[in-house]
Amino acid sequence: xxxxxxxERVRRAVERELAGRTITRVAVAEDRIVYAGVSPxxxxxxxxxxxxxxxxxxxxxxxxxxxxxxWPCLHFGMTGRLFLYRDARERPRFHKLDLLVEGxxxxxxxxxxxLGRLRLIRDPDIDPPLSALGPDVLDDLPSAVQLGPRLxxxxxxxxxxxLDQALFAGVGNWMADxxxxxxxxxxxxxxxxxxxxxILRLRRALAHVVRVACGTDAIEDRYPAGWLFHVRWDxxxxxxxxxxxxxxxxxxxxxxxxVPERQR
DNA sequence: CTCAGTGTTCAGTG
DNA sequence: TCACTGAACACTGA
Numbered sequence: 001x002x003x004x005x006x007x008e009r010v011r012r013a014v015e016r017e018l019a020g021r022t023i024t025r026v027a028v029a030e031d032r033i034v035y036a037g038v039s040p041x042x043x044x045x046x047x048x049x050x051x052x053x054x055x056x057x058x059x060x061x062x063x064x065x066x067x068x069x070x071w072p073c074l075h076f077g078m079t080g081r082l083f084l085y086r087d088a089r090e091r092p093r094f095h096k097l098d099l100l101v102e103g104x105x106x107x108x109x110x111x112x113x114x115l116g117r118l119r120l121i122r123d124p125d126i127d128p129p130l131s132a133l134g135p136d137v138l139d140d141l142p143s144a145v146q147l148g149p150r151l152x153x154x155x156x157x158x159x160x161x162x163l164d165q166a167l168f169a170g171v172g173n174w175m176a177d178x179x180x181x182x183x184x185x186x187x188x189x190x191x192x193x194x195x196x197x198x199i200l201r202l203r204r205a206l207a208h209v210v211r212v213a214c215g216t217d218a219i220e221d222r223y224p225a226g227w228l229f230h231v232r233w234d235x236x237x238x239x240x241x242x243x244x245x246x247x248x249x250x251x252x253x254x255x256x257x258x259v260p261e262r263q264r
Numbered sequence: 265c266t267c268a269g270t271g272t273t274c275a276g277t278g
Numbered sequence: 279t280c281a282c283t284g285a286a287c288a289c290t291g292a
Contacts, residue, residue: 003270033288060271078271079290094289113289115271129272156282165272172270233269253284255268 002076004138004170005213007060010082012217014055014064017084018101022051025100034096036117046070046120047099056124059133059169063124070120072097073130074109080116083108133169138210144196144203151191151199158194158202159187160252170210174229177257179205181228186263187256232257 026047028040035043051067062082063073074082083092084107091098097109097118109118121127135142142150154161162168162176171179180187183205185198194202216222223229231240238246244261 006270076271078269078288080271113269113271113287115287115289117272154281160282163271174270252282254271 002060002078002080003172003175004060004136004210005175005218007057007062007076007170008138008214009218011055011057011062013084014052014062014082014107017105018052018064018107019054020052021102021105022049023047023099023101024049025098027098029096031096031114033114034111034116034118036119038118038120043072043097043118043120047072052101058124058130058136059165060172061124061130061133063121069122071122073119073121073124073127075117075119077111077113077115077117079113080109080111083110132166134164134166135169137168137170137206138214141203141207141210144200147199147203148196151194154191156191157187157251158185158189158191159254159256161191163252163254168206171206173254174232175206175209175213177232178209178228180256180263181259182209184263186260187251187258189264228257228259 026044028044030040053065053067056063056065061073061075063071065071074080081092084105086104086106088106091106091108092110094110094112095108096111099107101107121130124130150167151161159176159180162171162179163173177187179202183198183201185194185202213223220229226241228240231237231246240246240259244259246257247260248255248257250256
C-alpha cells in the first residue's frame, strides 16, 4: 500500500484520531528485523505514557510527534500498514506494534513481508535514513529549472531516477509509471537526455498525480478514470481504455508498465 | 510449485 | 568519488 499518498492518508488519520491523546498500553512483537536499531522492548518503553502531539511525514516515512523524544518512525516497506480501530477483535494479522490510546482507540502496525521498519528518531532532518531523503514531492517539489541540472547528471533510465528517494522523495513504482504515462515519456529514456519541454511535462504530471492522489485521500476508486493506474496490472486485457497496448518490462530493477504507442 | 510484488540497502563494477 | 546494476531481504497470494 505505501507510496506517498497512502502514507499521507495515514498521517492525516493519525492527526485526526490520535493527536492530543496519551498512549496507555504498548504491545510489541519479538521481531528483530522490523525493529531496526532498537529492541522491541526499548521501543515500547519509549512510547508508553507519552502523549501524541501529531504526525510528520517526509517521502514514505511517517513519524509520531510525541511530547518527549525520541519519536517512533514508521516505514511501510511493501506490505506495511497502520490500522486505527476500536474493537480489539479487529486486530490485523502480522501485527508488529499495537498501541492502546486514551479514548479506547487502537493503532496497529502490521507487515506480512517484513520489509517495513520501526525506528526511534530524535530529529527527522538529521537522523538517517530520513536525512538522506530529497525534497518531498508533495510539499517541496522542485521547479523544472531546479530539476534540469539534477537530471542532467543522471545517466540512467528516467524510470529508475524517478524512484530515487534522494531526488523525488515519496515516488514509488505506480506513481513513476503514472507520471511517465501522463507526460508521454518512455521509462527507458535516459534522464540526462530529456529536454526542457519534457522536464516541464514530467514535473507538471508529477505535481498533478501526487496532488490528485492525496486529494482523494489515496482512495484508488476515486483516481481519475483515464489514469494508467486502473489498468497497469490487468494482464488479461493489457490495454488502456483507449485500446493502447500496455507493455511490462523490467527497468531500473522494477517492473514498468507503459504504453509505447504514447510514450516516446 | 513457481513467480511477482505500491521498497530499501549493499556489494560489485565502471 | 560518483553513479549504476543486480541481488538480497522475507513472505503471501495468484
